[in-house]
Amino acid sequence: xxxxxxxxxxxxxxxxxxxxxxxxxxxxxxxxxxxxxxxxxxxxxxxxxxxxxxxxxxxxxxxxxxxxxxxxxxxxxxxxxxxxxxxxxx
Amino acid sequence: xxxxxxxxxxxxxxxxxxxxxxxxxxxxxxxxxxxxxxxxxxxxxxxxxxxxxxxxxxxxxxxxxxxxxxxxxxxxxxxxxxxxxxxxxxxxxxxxxxxxxxxxxxxxxxxxxxxxxxxxxxxxxxxxxxxxxxxxxxxxxxxxxxxxxxxxxxxxxxxxxxxxxxxxxxxxxxxxxxxxxxxxxxxxxxxxxxxxxxxxxxxxxxxxxxxxxxxxxxxxxxxxxxxxxxxxxxxxxxxxxxxxxxxxxxxxxxxxxxxxxxx
Numbered sequence: 001x002x003x004x005x006x007x008x009x010x011x012x013x014x015x016x017x018x019x020x021x022x023x024x025x026x027x028x029x030x031x032x033x034x035x036x037x038x039x040x041x042x043x044x045x046x047x048x049x050x051x052x053x054x055x056x057x058x059x060x061x062x063x064x065x066x067x068x069x070x071x072x073x074x075x076x077x078x079x080x081x082x083x084x085x086x087x088x089x090x
Numbered sequence: 091x092x093x094x095x096x097x098x099x100x101x102x103x104x105x106x107x108x109x110x111x112x113x114x115x116x117x118x119x120x121x122x123x124x125x126x127x128x129x130x131x132x133x134x135x136x137x138x139x140x141x142x143x144x145x146x147x148x149x150x151x152x153x154x155x156x157x158x159x160x161x162x163x164x165x166x167x168x169x170x171x172x173x174x175x176x177x178x179x180x181x182x183x184x185x186x187x188x189x190x191x192x193x194x195x196x197x198x199x200x201x202x203x204x205x206x207x208x209x210x211x212x213x214x215x216x217x218x219x220x221x222x223x224x225x226x227x228x229x230x231x232x233x234x235x236x237x238x239x240x241x242x243x244x245x246x247x248x249x250x251x252x253x254x255x256x257x258x259x260x261x262x263x264x265x266x267x268x269x270x271x272x273x274x275x276x277x278x279x280x281x282x283x284x285x286x287x288x289x290x291x292x293x294x295x296x297x298x299x300x301x302x303x304x305x306x307x308x309x310x311x312x313x314x315x316x317x318x319x320x321x322x323x324x325x326x327x328x329x330x331x332x333x334x335x336x337x338x339x340x341x342x343x344x345x346x347x348x349x350x351x352x353x
Contacts, residue, residue: 030176031174031178034178
């Protein structure tokens with residue numbers, strides 16, 4: 001597992017990561033925390049919409065779509081279990 | 091059995107929420123995350139004795155229904171499905187205001203047995219407001235299908251409130267749920283809900299805030315909870331309290347100083 005912290009928006013499809021911190025503020029932050037996006041939460045990128053935004057993530061057992069502008073402000077470390085799943089990226 | 095309860099709202103107080111109460115009727119609120127089968131539980135408990143409308147002044151749908159259990163009349167109020175009670179949306183605000191100001195005799199929180207983790211956030215938030223909570227662990231059949239085993243006994247112990255496994259779709263566990271709710275509402279079961287404790291500096295600030303606001307708020311409001319919301323910078327709760335008091339002719343309990351908060 002790498003310790004590089006990247007924005008959630010850069011997590012390739014099919015890969016998973018662990019939330020480190022959120023830089024988003026205000027009500028959106030409150031809402032994301034309520035959805036379970038706290039430090040240490042595992043998050044998996046499920047699929048991306050045809051336009052590339054939003055992206056669906058599996059957060060604690062629920063599939064939730066996040067806009068890139070919000071995912072940009074969620075910082076994660078990518079888990080080292082990707083194998084060859086990320087062919088769908090880009 | 092006499093079921094009137096000092097800690098609960100007056101009939102006038104419920105009218106402020108657009109509810110008409112008959113004598114000796116218990117008010118039970120039904121809360122839960124979206125997609126937990128909350129409406130299924132609601133329908134299973136109330137059958138056809140339902141009434142739908144809007145919350146006063148809000149375009150948020152409300153359903154209420156009645157049923158009788160062990161000779162006690164119960165009014166069940168379905169709250170909007172929310173992940174949280176921190177009032178970032180109209181739905182959450184409605185749910186929060188009813189729990190804090192409506193002071194139901196008990197609250198059922200419906201949780202999804204297949205993803206308890208994300209559901210327990212709301213349970214903890216409700217338990218911060220009121221100790222009279224029963225957790226309805228629904229969708230047990232779905233959990234079993236996915237080989238998820240929920241240890242109801244440990245969950246009850248950890249949370250400090252009764253947890254009842256149900257499959258609302260098939261009507262399983264509902265009698266036990268009704269028993270547990272009635273016992274909690276009438277004080278037969280005394281719960282000891284697990285309280286969230288915050289960092290010492292937050293706790294200290296909350297305690298200071300609590301002692302400052304106490305003289306201005308009616309005794310039945312959960313002062314610690316209000317103090318914590320104020321620390322978060324959420325002033326909407328003060329407005330909600332004042333609105334409620336003015337609507338429900340409970341002004342007697344409003345002290346002069348309260349006007350300070352209204353500004």
